[in-house]
Amino acid sequence: MPYVKIEVTREGVTREQKQLLIKGVTALITDVLDKDPHLTHVIIQEIELDDWGYAGEQTSVLREKGITAHRK
Incomplete structure (x- = not known):
């Protein structure tokens, strides 16, 4: 029984996006691992910006400063 947990910051992710x-994710697990989609569970958890941090700061504070995460 595959279980996948997706955590995102609470910033207006729509029902349709979820x-x-x-x-x-279910299709990927089915294609790659040949798992039954009826046994695959996907959980989406939204985290408040105050409860998410990086670079030693809360995301809410970084956003107030106009700082966003950088991709490499």
């Missing part, structure tokens, strides 16, 4: 994530 459905696309659930559908896409």
Whole structure:
């Protein structure tokens, strides 16, 4: 029974976007691991910006300063 947990910051992720994530992750698990989609569980948890941090700061504080995460 695959279990996938997706954590995102609480910033207006829509119901439709969540459905696309659930559908896409389930399809990926089915394709790559040959798992039954009826046994695949996907959990999406939204985290408040005050409860998420990086670089030693809360995300809410960094956003107030106009700082966003950088991709490499």
